[in-house]
Structures are given as structure tokens and as C-alpha cells.
Amino acid sequence: MASENSFDIVSKVDMQELNNAIHQTEREIETRFDFKGSKCSLTLEKDALVVVADDDYKLGAVLDILQSKMIKRGLPIKNLDYGKIEPASMGTVRQRVKLKQGIDQDTAKKINVLIRDSKLKVKSQIQGDQIRVTGKSRDDLQSVIALLRNSDIPLDLQFANYK
Incomplete structure (x- = not known):
């Protein structure tokens, strides 16, 4: 699968x-x-x-x-x-x-770099004022969520459309 x-x-x-x-x-x-x-x-x-x-x-x-x-x-x-x-x-x-509504471009780039540096097998892409993260393993996606919750990003992040 x-x-x-x-x-x-x-x-x-x-x-x-x-x-x-x-x-x-x-x-x-x-x-x-x-x-x-x-x-x-x-x-x-x-x-x-x-x-x-x-x-x-x-x-x-x-x-x-x-x-x-x-x-x-x-x-x-x-x-x-x-x-x-x-x-x-x-x-x-x-x-x-x-x-502050939505994620601005600078913060989105920081989040992308943070995800990329984590060496998890996921892809992230900026879509307007949100970021879509995709991957084969749900465990990797959960790890990305945990990583972002513990990071020092100046916005409050919510995680939606988890499929």
C-alpha cells in the first residue's frame, strides 16, 4: 500500500x-x-x-x-x-x-528548512498562506508535527486535513 x-x-x-x-x-x-x-x-x-x-x-x-x-x-x-x-x-x-492570519513567506521558508533538516522522508510545499506536508509514513508526519510544536516559530500553528 x-x-x-x-x-x-x-x-x-x-x-x-x-x-x-x-x-x-x-x-x-x-x-x-x-x-x-x-x-x-x-x-x-x-x-x-x-x-x-x-x-x-x-x-x-x-x-x-x-x-x-x-x-x-x-x-x-x-x-x-x-x-x-x-x-x-x-x-x-x-x-x-x-x-496574524496565515503563514507569511519568510516563516514558511523557515518551516520548510526545519522540515528538510529533520531528515524525515516527507515533502513540504508552500501553498499560499499554508504549507502542505506529504509522506508515505504516518509516523513521519507525526514526527513533523512534534518537531514543529517544539520549535520556536513566532506563530501559533494548527495542523489540518490530516489524511
């Missing part, structure tokens, strides 16, 4: 779960005593999250709450790219947090 087995390496953020985490964060901000009367808000745009707060301290606290809600919902916080803190209207501060 010489059939090929394969899986895809992807990096995505579940937008519905992120939306739920944002709503939970907003609810906690409304009920917390240290945020009483503050102008803190979270806005989800197409590919970024805009966080507005009274000062740097409250901005950090809002981001802490958001990260804890994301972790509870199983969302990767590695896929958040924090922009610089900039002043906004009425004495508030704003920070844009970009959401």
Missing part, C-alpha cells in the same frame, strides 16, 4: 471566538472597580484590534484581561502583533494590535 498521507500547516485565529473574548473583556471592564468612569474600549476591525484606554497602565490592564480571555477560549496570543502606543483624543492612548 503506497498511498500518500498528508496534512496542512495553517495559522488562523477563530474570529468568532475572538469576538466572544472581546465581549467578555468589555463586560469585565464595565464591572471592575478600577475601570469605573474610564474611557476604555476595544474595537475589532478587519485585520486588527484597536484598544483605547485612559493611560498606559489601563491599556496594559485591558490587554492583560483580553489575553486571559483569549487563553481561556483556546485562542493563540502568539498571533497578536502589538503596534506602538500613540496618543488619541481627549487625553487617551490607543494601540493597534494586528492579527
Whole structure:
């Protein structure tokens, strides 16, 4: 039986779960005593999250709450790219947090080199913003997954379409 087995390496953020985490964060901000009367808000745009707060301290606290809600919902916080803190209207501060969706070309090349250097009998190829790994042995594919989970790649990787 010489059939090929394969899986895809992807990096995505579940937008519905992120939306739920944002709503939970907003609810906690409304009920917390240290945020009483503050102008803190979270806005989800197409590919970024805009966080507005009274000062740097409250901005950090809002981001802490958001990260804890994301972790509870199983969302990767590695896929958040924090922009610089900039002043906004009425004495508030704003920070844009970009959401990394998909695997960029540089990271995909690093993953390919990592797989190739492992000397496993698998082939990997970049397909847009994901990577397809194929091989005859399912054990080799499992070894690639274990290798990538233990590597220091700056994205959270998911493994889909395991056939």
C-alpha cells in the first residue's frame, strides 16, 4: 500500500471566538472597580484590534484581561502583533494590535528548512498562506508535527486535513 498521507500547516485565529473574548473583556471592564468612569474600549476591525484606554497602565490592564480571555477560549496570543502606543483624543492612548492570519513567506521558508533538516522522508510545499506536508509514513508526519510544536516559530500553528 503506497498511498500518500498528508496534512496542512495553517495559522488562523477563530474570529468568532475572538469576538466572544472581546465581549467578555468589555463586560469585565464595565464591572471592575478600577475601570469605573474610564474611557476604555476595544474595537475589532478587519485585520486588527484597536484598544483605547485612559493611560498606559489601563491599556496594559485591558490587554492583560483580553489575553486571559483569549487563553481561556483556546485562542493563540502568539498571533497578536502589538503596534506602538500613540496618543488619541481627549487625553487617551490607543494601540493597534494586528492579527496574524496565515503563514507569511519568510516563516514558511523557515518551516520548510526545519522540515528538510529533520531528515524525515516527507515533502513540504508552500501553498499560499499554508504549507502542505506529504509522506508515505504516518509516523513521519507525526514526527513533523512534534518537531514543529517544539520549535520556536513566532506563530501559533494548527495542523489540518490530516489524511
